[in-house]
Amino acid sequence: MTDGDFSLACPAPAGGDDTVQMAHGGGGRAMERLLDTIIRPAFDNPHLARRHDGAVLDLAGPVAFTTDSYVVKPLVFPGGDIGTLAVNGTVNDLAMCGARAAHLSVGLILEEGLPLDTLRRVVASMRSAADAAGVTLVTGDTKVVDHGKADGLFVNTAGLGPVVSAAPIGPDAVRAGDAVILSGDIGRHGIAVMAAREGFGFETVIESDCAPVVDPVMALIEAGVAVHCLRDLTRGGLASAAVEIGEAAGVSIALDEASIPVREDVNAACEILGLDPLHVANEGRFVAFVAEADAERAIDILRRFAVSAGAVRIGTVGGGAAGEVTCRGALGVDRIVDMLSGEQLPRIC
Amino acid sequence: MTDGDFSLACPAPAGGDDTVQMAHGGGGRAMERLLDTIIRPAFDNPHLARRHDGAVLDLAGPVAFTTDSYVVKPLVFPGGDIGTLAVNGTVNDLAMCGARAAHLSVGLILEEGLPLDTLRRVVASMRSAADAAGVTLVTGDTKVVDHGKADGLFVNTAGLGPVVSAAPIGPDAVRAGDAVILSGDIGRHGIAVMAAREGFGFETVIESDCAPVVDPVMALIEAGVAVHCLRDLTRGGLASAAVEIGEAAGVSIALDEASIPVREDVNAACEILGLDPLHVANEGRFVAFVAEADAERAIDILRRFAVSAGAVRIGTVGGGAAGEVTCRGALGVDRIVDMLSGEQLPRIC
Structure with missing residues (x-):
């Protein structure tokens, strides 16, 4: 959590507002509260519960690895939102390598002033999409930038999955x-x-x-x-x-x-x-x-x-x-x- | 490249400007040119040369997986820049899991109008830092957002590395x-x-x-x-x-x-x-x-x-x-x- 990793620690009061504040990115109590009240409950799994700097996974054989950032505008559109997109996009990139996605990382860049309800919706969408695709969101990070320095919310996902195809696909x-x-x-x-x-x-x-x-x-x-x-x-x-x-x-x-x-x-x-x-x-x-x-x-x-x-x-x-x-x-x-x-x-x- | 993945295709003329343009994020020729002239040459390695949606890696045993986004301001500071930080930060998070970083993904979010010279400096720093730490930047993605919707350049890195420690560290x-x-x-x-x-x-x-x-x-x-x-x-x-x-x-x-x-x-x-x-x-x-x-x-x-x-x-x-x-x-x-x-x-x- 010293660097905003979800996989780390806790309680204590924040700004009390219903929007993202700069303090949510500061590595202190306010960030802990954001992670503990919104992000960790949504993604809840044993990897995050360890509160460490990363997840340790047992892998064997060829594994596909990919990443995408998501900057879609608007954040919500008919049929999905940036969260749905961020999970499915990376799951699909792995599938294109002949791999079944197993583990995703999540990097969130939040703009100061983003309604917390929007963040709640997006992380809930990510969790639903992850469950539907059979993947676990095992490690993550949250940063906050000043109002006017992002456009609500950007998401990065990186994904890992075992390659199922014996022959190379490409x-x-x-x-x-x-x-x-x-x-x-x-x-x-x-x-x-x-x-x-x-x-x-x-x-x-x-x-x-x-x-x-x-x-x-x-x-x-x-x-x-x-x-x-x-x-x-x-x-x-x-x-x-x-x-x-x-x-x-x-x-x-x-x-x-x-x-x-x-x-x-x-x-x-x-x-x-x-x-x-x-x-x-x-x-x-x-x-x-x-x-x-x-x-x-x-x-x-x-x-x-x-x-x-x-x-x-x-x-x-x-x-x-x-x-x-x-x-x-x-x-x-x-x-x-x-x-x-x-x-x-x-x-x- | 349909989704801006570095690991994909090519030549042809762009806007001819010396700053990032929205067209650089459009999934067409201009993006290809940006990737081919600046990003792929900096990160050059066989994984990227395959031009596919992700990298396929041979892994065995416990592997640590972590991610961080980087939004440091200013982009360049005494002793480093956002690129140095993005590589070392993720290499260090893996080390904190008792793992030696081996592979990194890179997600770039570029603001329209960012000087291409800044982008060149940052990707060169990433390459140098990766070489120094013994890691390879195996897969990546580039997005462009409108002027005023980011703050120059945000970077996400996710990292993978074999866990060296037999006892759990945490x-x-x-x-x-x-x-x-x-x-x-x-x-x-x-x-x-x-x-x-x-x-x-x-x-x-x-x-x-x-x-x-x-x-x-x-x-x-x-x-x-x-x-x-x-x-x-x-x-x-x-x-x-x-x-x-x-x-x-x-x-x-x-x-x-x-x-x-x-x-x-x-x-x-x-x-x-x-x-x-x-x-x-x-x-x-x-x-x-x-x-x-x-x-x-x-x-x-x-x-x-x-x-x-x-x-x-x-x-x-x-x-x-x-x-x-x-x-x-x-x-x-x-x-x-x-x-x-x-x-x-x-x-x-």
Whole structure:
């Protein structure tokens, strides 16, 4: 606790306010009270109860390790909040390494004046998301910065999990002829956050797709499907993921536009806003590059899980120029798909 | 890279400015360029070169896992910067668990408008500190927030390292009669940051003590010293560390003020500012609670390392009330030492 670690000590009175105060970051009694009344009860587990500088875990064999910071604006959006996102995002990054998330760390940066109710909601969301994904929040840290020096609340999570896949999963393993499978409809997270931030009054409330995808991914691996590469479709969307993997793997990728599921309301919102759904962020969607022979079986397995019930094949890896991603439209004409050059929507995650 | 992971893809032109732009956080070409020109070259290693969502590590046995966010202000201070701090702080937290840091993750939150030269300096510092401490920065993430929504740059590091100590190290293991050993003079980090922030013109420039303490800690453990508890003296200083450990261990602690080394210039600065050196933060100092029989040997071992050449015994664990820390002054009178109730200096780390 000398450095705000959750895993450390206690009682005693704070400022008595219902917002975060600078004293909550000072390493003294006020910080102890914040940790003891809000944060430790939410994350309660034996690792934190030891009140030490870190958690000691028993690990064996290959372990995946990843981190992400979350700066989404607004903090709460239809279908989730920054806490849900911070847990699921890191759980999903580990899944993309063929690993089942087991342990997460949490770093909170709080702005002075943040309502404690917001903090309570976010840590409760983190705990629920962690329980749903089967992970434990084993170690953490809290810092407070002056009013106007952050935007409410930033969260960092780092995650650890044993690698379940025997074969390496990554762009290196992608081969010409691989099937490209998408786990469900795209674009909901990006549109949900954009609508919440800008106050767009679309006819329907579009909810974020934010969810853990670890179960269907583990099912693919455990069934022996030859999974060559996985990538979750966050910032930059399907387009950026495809171009990055194509470039890193030295292959081309041919997509079929008609096969890519986009909900009607999401599509309408994209048309109004002038966005290509291929560039819109998701938080519960991924692409799997699998051996052609396993493609049908992979889709059948994915469809058994609610989070990937809409899985479909959307394309094939080719032997063309590295990073050349094409998308065949309704009229049979191929268009080139590229990453965005700048940004579509800042602070989507 | 769809989510800004360093461990992912590439070339192409950005905004052409010499400051961070929102587009650097958008998951597109501009972000790729930032990662490829500044961040990946600094941290260059095979894990990042795989350009995947995380790193896969081979681990066996007990592993310590910890995280801290760093929000120090100013970003650069005599003796270090936020990058030095972010690496050494996490390396030291692992050492406090009896573990030798091996792998770090890095989460960067950049404010729009941050000079790229500042970012270059900080990532170079991180690399140097990582090399000095023998750790690799294996996975990372970059986010950008709007101008005015952060304070230049925040850093999160999470760290992993094998636990070297066979016996558990932590407050639970502290016993009445244990010797309390301090690794060197206290108060320099806090005074250095305060002076840099407020522009105090002290006669001498006081440099931060920021440094990795892993080598002396490992030497204690490898020599078979009965190390019961370790704690680095960051926010809240020696006083908070002693009170926390006393409370968690259910013991009292008696310190001897005359034995606690405080440099003359630090002491003078504390007097001017009305601070108790026991409350001032450090970033390269720790206390070790060791069995009485091993106390002399522990001090001899610590003194072999530059970072702990000033190691001294400062007190003894007693069987009094849990968390009661007393400090015997020059006149032989005991005073009660407590944590600060609020904050002494915000954003010290």
